[in-house]
Amino acid sequence: MRIVVSGASGLIGSALVPHLSSRGHEVTRLVRRTAKAGESQWDPARGVIDAQLVGQADAIIHLSGAGIGDKRWSNSYKREILDSRVKSTKLLASVIAGAAKRPGVFLSGSAIGYYGARGDETLDESSTVGTGFLADVCKEWEAAANGAGTRTVFLRTGIVLSPKGGALKKQLPLFRAGLGGKFGRGDQWQSWISIDDEVAAIEHLLTGSVQGPVNLTAPAPVTNADFATVLAKVLRRPALLPVPSFGPKLLLGAELADALLFTGQRVIPRVLSSSGFQFAHPTLEIALRALLAR
Secondary structure (H helix, E strand, O other), X not given: OEEEEEOOOOHHHHHHHHHHHHXXXXXXXXXXXXXXXXXXXXXXXXXXXXXXXXXXXXXXXXOOOXXXXXXXXOHHHHHHHHHHHHHHHHHHHHHHHHOOOOOOEEXXXXXXXXXXXXXXOEEOOOOOOOOOHHHHHHHHHHHHHOOOOXXXXXXXXXXXXXXXXXXXXXXXXXXXXXOOOOEOOOOOXXXXXXXXXXXXXXXXXXXXXXXXXXXXXXXXXXXXXXXHHHXXXXXXXXXXXXXXXXXXXXXXXXHHHHHHHHOOOEXXXXXXXXXXXXXXXXXXXXXXXXXXXX
């Protein structure tokens, strides 16, 4: 397949692109800087993109957007988080819709933040949109992809586990030093997926008939306290030091800290599982032992 990928330098994209290439696909990365071999320059803010490239593709995978946890959530950065997703998605959807021969599938990024903070409620793709900033962002993000005129999938990704980036990389130094522990009460749910299963699931969705929202999460979400216990067990370290909420809230700001650390969602991948996808890492311990070679 000829596949165009945005966000190729991010945590997911940097694992996805070489995987797809190794499977024989012809992959072109959309980049904002000057393009090199295998790349095409675009500027979503200005509406600049190679429409011919999009029209010749068999699939578009859209993963780009400003990092949710990269900066404190000032009003201006919240606007950047939203605009970086909505404007780029609208541009791609518009170009796809206008192509003489449309790509067969548009896999457009989203996140389980769509559901908002829901406590112990079990959530699947039929669950309603939640409240809060991240839920609002995901709602607009997905709406921007509508109208592409081809099979469109919203990739509602959970916490992607990889030692190369994201939440796991940030936690590893503390846990390896025996200083890790749960955040706050630890009863908030964490719906995670290994980077290997994330990449495999995206490849799986390139073919078939699945469309609409798809939760990219493992089938066994855990509480934050259980996550800390399992990670400590795999590393053979104690997990005795809970992190009180006031520290991260001072460092990150209360809204960001609550959204990323002290609330969560209990999400199951109903659509992905029903489509026949087989998880390589269905439980947290299996995932962490594979990712950390333990």
